[in-house]
Amino acid sequence: MSQSKTAGDLATLVKGRLVGDASVPIEGIADLENAGEREIAYVDNEKFFAIAEQSTASCLLVAATALSSVAFRAPAIIEVANPKLAFSLIAQVLYPPVQREPGIHPTAVVAESAQIGSSAFVGPHACVGEYARVGTNTRIESGAVIGANVEVGNECVIHPNVVLYDGVSVGNRVILHAAVCIGADGFGYVRNNMGYHKFPQIGTVVIEDDVEVGAHTCIDRAALGRTRIGRGTKLDNMVHVGHNCDIGERVVIAAQTGISGSVVIEDDAVIGGQVGFGDHTRVQKGAVIGSKAGILPGKIVRPGVWWGIPIQPLDEYKRMNAHLGRLGQMREEIKQLKQELVELRERLKEK
Amino acid sequence: MSQSKTAGDLATLVKGRLVGDASVPIEGIADLENAGEREIAYVDNEKFFAIAEQSTASCLLVAATALSSVAFRAPAIIEVANPKLAFSLIAQVLYPPVQREPGIHPTAVVAESAQIGSSAFVGPHACVGEYARVGTNTRIESGAVIGANVEVGNECVIHPNVVLYDGVSVGNRVILHAAVCIGADGFGYVRNNMGYHKFPQIGTVVIEDDVEVGAHTCIDRAALGRTRIGRGTKLDNMVHVGHNCDIGERVVIAAQTGISGSVVIEDDAVIGGQVGFGDHTRVQKGAVIGSKAGILPGKIVRPGVWWGIPIQPLDEYKRMNAHLGRLGQMREEIKQLKQELVELRERLKEK
Amino acid sequence: MSQSKTAGDLATLVKGRLVGDASVPIEGIADLENAGEREIAYVDNEKFFAIAEQSTASCLLVAATALSSVAFRAPAIIEVANPKLAFSLIAQVLYPPVQREPGIHPTAVVAESAQIGSSAFVGPHACVGEYARVGTNTRIESGAVIGANVEVGNECVIHPNVVLYDGVSVGNRVILHAAVCIGADGFGYVRNNMGYHKFPQIGTVVIEDDVEVGAHTCIDRAALGRTRIGRGTKLDNMVHVGHNCDIGERVVIAAQTGISGSVVIEDDAVIGGQVGFGDHTRVQKGAVIGSKAGILPGKIVRPGVWWGIPIQPLDEYKRMNAHLGRLGQMREEIKQLKQELVELRERLKEK
DSSP states (O other): OOOOEEHHHHHHHTTOEEEEOTTOEEOEEOOTTTOOTTEEEEOOSGGGHHHHHHOOOSEEEEOHHHHHHOOOOSSEEEEOSOHHHHHHHHHHHHSOOOOOOSEEOTTOEEOTTOEEOTTOEEOTTOEEOTTOEEOTTOEEOTTOEEOTTOEEOSSOEEOTTOEEOTTOEEOSSOEEOTTOEESOOOOOEEEETTEEEEOOOOOEEEEOTTOEEOTTOEEOOOSSSEEEEOTTOEEOTTOEEOTTOEEOTTOEEOTTOEEOTTOEEOTTOEEOTTOEEOTTOEEOTTEEEOTTOEEOTTOEEOSEEEETTTTEEHHHHHHHHHHHHTHHHHHHHHHHHHHHHHHHHHHHHHO | OOOOEEHHHHHHHTTOEEEEOTTOEEOEEOOTTTOOTTEEEEOOSGGGHHHHHHOOOSEEEEOHHHHHHOOOOSSEEEEOSOHHHHHHHHHHHHSOOOOOOSEEOTTOEEOTTOEEOTTOEEOTTOEEOTTOEEOTTOEEOTTOEEOTTOEEOSSOEEOTTOEEOTTOEEOSSOEEOTTOEESOOOOOEEEETTEEEEOOOOOEEEEOTTOEEOTTOEEOOOSSSEEEEOTTOEEOTTOEEOTTOEEOTTOEEOTTOEEOTTOEEOTTOEEOTTOEEOTTOEEOTTEEEOTTOEEOTTOEEOSEEEETTTTEEHHHHHHHHHHHHTHHHHHHHHHHHHHHHHHHHHHHHHO | OOOOEEHHHHHHHTTOEEEEOTTOEEOEEOOTTTOOTTEEEEOOSGGGHHHHHHOOOSEEEEOHHHHHHOOOOSSEEEEOSOHHHHHHHHHHHHSOOOOOOSEEOTTOEEOTTOEEOTTOEEOTTOEEOTTOEEOTTOEEOTTOEEOTTOEEOTTOEEOTTOEEOTTOEEOSSOEEOTTOEESOOOOOEEEETTEEEEOOOOOEEEEOTTOEEOTTOEEOOOSSSEEEEOTTOEEOTTOEEOTTOEEOTTOEEOTTOEEOTTOEEOTTOEEOTTOEEOTTOEEOTTEEEOTTOEEOTTOEEOSEEEETTTTEEHHHHHHHHHHHHTHHHHHHHHHHHHHHHHHHHHHHHHO
């Protein structure tokens, strides 16, 4: 599965400075504690200097500070500004993504009007609908269903059993993990005395370039207009994105978070897991929202760190929790005060 | 994709009163701010009167109050009691649901003993099990798996990769979005010193007419008996419904809510997203439960609006939150009182 | 669907003592209130003795205490130590799991290098990747996708549309419900000024024997190393297990719980629904965590019952909630104290 390189090759790849033996062969990555011969690991924190010193890895990625303070056993050291990032880049080279033989599997059902890019792969039992377009080098894995008029860009990976409803649009280098669902109808109804009537859900979804979407995440189509996931944004597993949301660029959203309709999340926001957003909320650039937080409809979340249900600035949340821990004591103090007042009053009478 | 009608046709359709030019052609719907020529929009709130006045839509749906107070530019106005509802009905006509050529796709696997209704569609790679029955005009989309002895009514839409376990029953005009799972085993075990043993899960699930179920929602079969989703009920994405639940008619449940076993939710309840229900709770008709609420096992939720973990009436919840915001001040006051008491006591001594 | 046995057969099966007519035929199970002729039910609680006395079931499973205190109408009674467990075992005999004709469905796509065990079933439109191994008597249902180098043990049931990514390993007698996803990439990125770069996700997932996983649950592969689900553990629907988690044996986790990366849950823990775990938390053997709880990253959860966000011991949680309910009263008392102090001070002045 993995490829072999020399420590020197890898230093060149990550524009690092090689110290030691450039010819050491490297075949795999590992964490610092387990890395052994022909493996590379990284050290990104002083806490791990002691372990790094004992490491039997063939090569270590380290920052300048480590290099000056640790006597490494490893035969090759690569000094870089960001060892963890360099490690990630090296992993991509040592473990290249699965390559499929380009072509359309005989069991796939591809509409005649669909366009499949060169070097693309359409796997067993996948379906590609009418007038859909699939870019070059894109992999559509087994059982994925690509609706009519869908556009999927170049170099995408569409994992098994993904469903793209009709008309949605996916950019380049997008990864959709297993069973992701994009473009199902938003949850909108009009109630009268007969019950609920479906509000039209005729909009679409646009997924921009370099987005990765975790397994089983669902992104609903807009009622009118479009739901958007901005460039470079990463969603974890089982996230729910409601109709008409506009999620900016480089946003990170952890697992099981639920986003109601028409929410705006600006660029670079960081959102924890199991967070819930009321509809029409807006999260401003630079906001960080802790896991399990709850945001009331229409709220504007300003830059800073937020926590709790309903959310409040982290320091206020911590202060409130400290107060909560002293509620018993407070009640005791009030009781005590009452008692003392009674006594004082008695003494006052006596005078 | 859309059909063309005149404003007059649409006024007739929604039993509205047409003011202006009945011959204006209408091809699409849009929201008030974006609607242009050949498009229809609706105005359901005074807030939007100013925008409505400037709207370049060819036709607007408005209530009587709007008609008397706004000087519209739109060449055609339709007066109706409920503009949003009329808009929804018109959308259904202008954007008719996808029609499939009736028939069974050659890649579908349909048991010989299964019955497929006239004008039904069974898509690529779909499976229909033994003795299953699929009604007339029903669409079974790609990759959907219909188990043995399943019944699906007429005019249903079963989206891609839905799984209906053996024996479940689905009514008429039901929409199941992508990857919905109905009839998986409930979560029930008996523990002894060896570990957990599966409690039997041999019941079924009944989905009544006019239900819509969001993508990835899971409804477990009953241990014994049946799990039920009542007529006209709407579930959003990723809702979990445990074994033996009985959900009434016209209930609305937002995304990611989890319902433990044997919960009863009576007709017309409205449930927010990410709510959690302990087992054997009962939600009475007329109850509204806010998002992220938590309901303890066995609780009876009476009519009214409920909020919080554990739930309490909304006004109590708001009052409690107001108190919580003043905890710091309360502690300060207690400190102050103590100090003042000390001083008083001193002064008393002096006398 | 069900098989017929006599009450005597069933008593032998569960090593119980038969009282009454051993020849009574039993064809089905039912709950105590609904059981009738040819059906067996169980009584595991004094609360139900009155109902049990009136039961028209042909056979009842009861504990010794019931036998001595109730005058049963049922013609056959089986006395056992654990009636609910005996009922579960009997259900397995009366309702044997679906048997598939062994073999590979002609529409399945199985790599030539894959090994399929004897008596295994590979259903319609299932895929089995290169070098994958499927054990004896295992059922791979429709649309399931088994990646390359995957191992699935003996007597497993892999329900429709399950996705096993390349290289994961599943033990014996494992049940994976519909659309379970095992081995998708963990959620790990390195940020620099360009955006997020994927941290390598090259580890695997190991599911041990006798695990059952609910519909739509996702278990991510480890970044490096492995994610593990221990023997006999049971996960409910829509649980999220992050990369590098180590879940022990006989752990029970209810629906929609989310577990961040590198969490350790020791044997026999019991976890409610919608719980959220911060990364690197450790739950010790014997801990019980209530539904909707939230655990901060790095926390060690000791044995005992825990509740709340953030979690605290249940008794503290209850005490805190009692305090919260009296916040209004506390504020009133403080106001009263202030008033009384003012009065006291006035009286002191007068003296």
